[in-house]
Amino acid sequence: MGTLRLTFWGVRGSIPVPGQATAKYGGNTSCLELRSDRGDWIIFDAGTGLRTLGDSLDLSKKYSFHIMISHPHWDHIDGFPFFTPVYIPGNSATIYGPATHEFTIADIFGKQMRFTFFPVRTEELVAAIDYRDLSEERLVLGNFTVETIKLNHPVDCLGYKVRYEDKVFVYLGDNEPYYNVYDDGDPEVDATAEAMNRRLADFVAGADALVTDCQYLPAEYEKKRGWGHSTVHHALNMAAGGGVKRVFMFHHDPLRTDAELDYIVEHYRAKIAEKGINLHLFAAAERQSYEF
Ligand SMILES: [Zn+2]
Ligand SMILES: [Zn+2]
Structure with missing residues (x-):
């Protein structure tokens, strides 16, 4: 029996949005960390939340970081130049992530x-x-086994699954369900999209915790189709179908206020209870930690 501790440092999609309307959940862009009770430690994504993570550490100590990037869009790398530990001799960091057709990591x-x-x-x-x-x-x-999977996003993007003892954690950064972009009803294309979605659903199935892109609501999605993001509805269907125990809505839209996020969480929690699904739903919030 192992214990994992998940902490969020930046939960926002696309661009930092500081201000009164985002003070509760936070305005920093993507960054979270996963630690085991035996000292294993991975940081996922290097958005502006990475700066506060770095400054929360005892900087008189030496660190060896593993930083895994979902993809290189600005909101997932722009905290790195402000990550104080990389300016301190004796520290080290390995940065992992998908190369693109243009650039290596x-x-x-x-x-x-x-x-x-x-x-x-x-x-x-x-x-x-x-x-x-x-x-x-x-x-x-160390004691972590990490698996990666390609995600549907307008640049190379990876999802990560970490196994530790009896626990499974999945982080899906920016991703949109696969669909037939030609919208021509071609059964072969439709079947391929369905198979790709099935493959991702299999990847997350059984997770103790899933952090996933939930940028949009179903009513907003049609106008944003092809932008590479999921809806809460889609993420919950996928998670519930695979028996995922905890879902953390992540990569909140920059326009989403604290009051709206509170409302969305309550709305979907009520739906989950109504359907009798055994799943705990949270909206990821900066500086919040969860153990499982
Ligand atoms: Zn993003
Ligand atoms: Zn992106």
Whole structure:
């Protein structure tokens, strides 16, 4: 029996949105961490929440980080230049993520810190930084086994599954259900999309906790089709179908206020109870931790 501790540092999609209307759930972009009760530790995504994670640490100690990036859109990498531990000698970090057809992970982090954009280059960071391109694969990090899966998003994007003892954690960054983009009713294309969705549903099935893109409500989705994001409805159907125990709605739309998120959580919790589904629903909030 192992215990995992999940903590959110940035829960917002697309762009940081500080302000009174987002103070409860938070305005920082994607960043979360998973720690085991035996010291295993992975940080997922390096949005602006990574800055607060870094500054929450005892910086007199030395750290060896594993940072796994879902994909290189700004909201998933823009906290890295402000991650204080990489400016401290003796620390080290390995950054994992999907290369794109243009850039490796080293390029992606290197280019956002070119002189034009930021005064410090990655070559000047005093912590030892390694980069590792990932595709669909399985890797072992201490007591964690990590599996990756490709997601439907307008750039290469990976979902991550971590197994630890009897526990399973899944993080699906930005993703949209697969569909027939031609909308032509071609049964072969429809079947392929369905098979891809089935494959993702199998990946999350049985998870103790699932953190997943829930940027839109069903009523908003049609106008945003093809933008690469899911609805709460879709995520819950997938999770409930696979017996997932806890779902954390994540990558909140930048326009979504605290009051709206409160309402959405209550609305869907009532639906879950009404249908008698054994699933706990949360809207991810900055600096909130959960153990399971
Ligand atoms: Zn995003
Ligand atoms: Zn994205």
